[in-house]
Amino acid sequence: MITFYDLAAKDPIKCWSFNPWKVRYVLNLKKIPYRTIYVDFGTSTNSDGTPVHTVPSIIDDKTGEAVTDSYKIVEYLDKRYPDTPKAFPPGTEALQAAFYKYFNEQTWDLAILIIHSVPNILSKESSLEYYHRSRAAWFGKPVEQIRPVGEELEKLWEKAHAFFDALEGWYAKSSGSFLVGDTPSFGDFVVVALFRSMRIVRGEDSEDWRKLSTMNNGRWVKLLNDLEKYASVEN
Numbered sequence: 026m027i028t029f030y031d032l033a034a035k036d037p038i039k040c041w042s043f044n045p046w047k048v049r050y051v052l053n054l055k056k057i058p059y060r061t062i063y064v065d066f067g068t069s070t071n072s073d074g075t076p077v078h079t080v081p082s083i084i085d086d087k088t089g090e091a092v093t094d095s096y097k098i099v100e101y102l103d104k105r106y107p108d109t110p111k112a113f114p115p116g117t118e119a120l121q122a123a124f125y126k127y128f129n130e131q132t133w134d135l136a137i138l139i140i141h142s143v144p145n146i147l148s149k150e151s152s153l154e155y156y157h158r159s160r161a162a163w164f165g166k167p168v169e170q171i172r173p174v175g176e177e178l179e180k181l182w183e184k185a186h187a188f189f190d191a192l193e194g195w196y197a198k199s200s201g202s203f204l205v206g207d208t209p210s211f212g213d214f215v216v217v218a219l220f221r222s223m224r225i226v227r228g229e230d231s232e233d234w235r236k237l238s239t240m241n242n243g244r245w246v247k248l249l250n251d252l253e254k255y256a257s258v259e260n
């Protein structure tokens with residue numbers, strides 16, 4: 026059995042953050058038995074007080090191994106469970122790595138859009154306090170002021186549109202509806218994890234979700250729906 030560490034939120038919200046979503050999708054794709062432990066922010070720090078990135082992490086009872094970082098966890102699962110569907114289909118490993126790096130670089134600004142809304146879904150006072158303190162220190166301003174506004178926000182969306190137009194062009198070259206033909210793979214889960222996180226944290230009625238969900242005529246919501254069978258949070 027695998028123990029999967031995810032971030033806690035107010036009931037009934039489960040799995041809201043995009044890095045854990047990448048791992049959950051892959052665990053479900055592989056049908057590997059796992060159980061989730063939801064942890065609060067700020068529960069683990071280095072001796073100098075800086076945060077340790079602990080989520081997502083897994084502990085695998087079968088091998089005794091503990092792995093942290095979504096990409097490394099997925100590599101581990103492909104290696105240790107070779108008879109399950111591959112998140113990195115053979116021969117695509119290098120391209121998946123390049124895709125992942127580029128996707129993260131291009132969508133980092135979008136990820137920033139959810140930061141001011143995260144306190145609304147955190148359940149514990151200690152988690153909230155840590156979240157406000159750590160994000161204010163990273164960005165050099167209070168959480169409420171991190172979200173870009175005005176021209177900066179417009180530019181952010183222009184950049185996002187240009188990126189997703191390019192992404193749509195790449196997907197159009199695939200022989201199927203996924204990045205690797207008809208086989209769902211890590212790259213697809215990375216894309217939908219961002220959309221899922223945005224929908225949960227900003228809300229379906231938000232302007233951000235309206236913009237994202239209508240991008241490329243709903244191309245990415247279609248991908249999200251196509252991968253819904255791997256989105257169970259029952260474990």
Ligand SMILES: N[C@@H](CCC(=O)N[C@@H](CS)C(=O)NCC(=O)O)C(=O)O
Pocket residue numbers: 032042043044045066067076077078079080081093094095096159
């Ligand atoms: N590169 C890591 C990033 C992990 C990460 O940033 N995790 C966040 C939550 S999604 C975290 O644990 N933050 C702890 C903190 O802010 O103290 C991955 O892909 O898993």
